[in-house]
Amino acid sequence: MSSQDVPLISVITPTHNRRSQVVRAVESALAQTLTRFEHIVVDDGSTDGTAAALAEIRDPRLIYVGAKWRGANAARNAGIERARAPVVTFLDSDDVYLPDRLERTLARFDQNPSLEVLISSFVSLKGGRSTKCINRDAFLDKSTLQRALVSQTIFIAGSAITARRESLLAIGGYDSDITRMQDRELLLRFAQRGGALLSEDIDWKKYNSENSISGRRDGYVEAYASLIDKHPYIADRYPDVPPYMIARQIIADTLKGRLPQAFSGYHANRSSKSLGYSPAELLRGYVVGRRWRRDCYDEFRAKYGARAV
Numbered sequence: 001m002s003s004q005d006v007p008l009i010s011v012i013t014p015t016h017n018r019r020s021q022v023v024r025a026v027e028s029a030l031a032q033t034l035t036r037f038e039h040i041v042v043d044d045g046s047t048d049g050t051a052a053a054l055a056e057i058r059d060p061r062l063i064y065v066g067a068k069w070r071g072a073n074a075a076r077n078a079g080i081e082r083a084r085a086p087v088v089t090f091l092d093s094d095d096v097y098l099p100d101r102l103e104r105t106l107a108r109f110d111q112n113p114s115l116e117v118l119i120s121s122f123v124s125l126k127g128g129r130s131t132k133c134i135n136r137d138a139f140l141d142k143s144t145l146q147r148a149l150v151s152q153t154i155f156i157a158g159s160a161i162t163a164r165r166e167s168l169l170a171i172g173g174y175d176s177d178i179t180r181m182q183d184r185e186l187l188l189r190f191a192q193r194g195g196a197l198l199s200e201d202i203d204w205k206k207y208n209s210e211n212s213i214s215g216r217r218d219g220y221v222e223a224y225a226s227l228i229d230k231h232p233y234i235a236d237r238y239p240d241v242p243p244y245m246i247a248r249q250i251i252a253d254t255l256k257g258r259l260p261q262a263f264s265g266y267h268a269n270r271s272s273k274s275l276g277y278s279p280a281e282l283l284r285g286y287v288v289g290r291r292w293r294r295d296c297y298d299e300f301r302a303k304y305g306a307r308a309v
Helices: 019-030 050-055 072-082 101-111 142-151 165-170 182-191 220-230 233-237 241-255 259-271 279-304
Strands: 009-015 037-044 062-067 087-090 117-126 129-134 138-140 161-164 196-207
Touching (some): 009 072, 009 101, 019 037, 019 050, 062 072, 072 087, 072 165, 087 101, 138 142, 142 279, 161 182, 220 259, 233 241, 241 259, 241 279
Parallel strands (some): 037 062, 117 196
Antiparallel strands (some): 117 129, 117 161, 138 196
């Protein structure tokens, strides 16, 4: 194999029963201005004809891996293991790259050999509404990155993340126990290792699918409890943040008339060993944690200009 045959960057897409969406995602990757890449689609047991649809795309850069991987994170890890390029990026099966995504991304890593993680900006499309989610160009050291992730003051999503393959392997890839907030959890582990570069380049479109786990109204508190289980230092270093996040979700469900979800969320909080907040603790956390998060947001907006427009 000549050096020209080795991909410069690997794109990894996990998919499950999203035939039309994954074909759209693959077509956006194959239309890139950068041509030396591989696109690894890891099919997590689809039964909707995904394999046949992708087989019709005759391009050697597309690599189809079919099996049952026990979820999207296991599928992502299978892609990371198979990747041949030193830089790995992700494309969820319902998202779309803009034509210069890979070229712009790889240029950032070429310019900075010590860079391990890049988080790009994107357009979020939901219900006919388009929102630009922009993180201004900035490098966040590991403590700043951690605080930004805990306070949720920067925009992150699966298709926004690019990292060096050796760094992904060093932190163990995606956690297969996490079914929601997996991108935040991955980046929190990166924050223990080093910082990340934010890019203001809008280089992909996020489509919010109806069957998206992150878009579900229920299960947020359970997912947040799992995140704290994996990163207990969050509750120690930022004691008002977890009760604020829980209280915020319960209040939002209540105000929107989703009383079963609000009750379920409170019950999940009380039964969690990592959370277990009383009503008084939730109330205090909501007041104090909200103020702390607002201060963080104002600080980040002044420094980095992160905003949705």
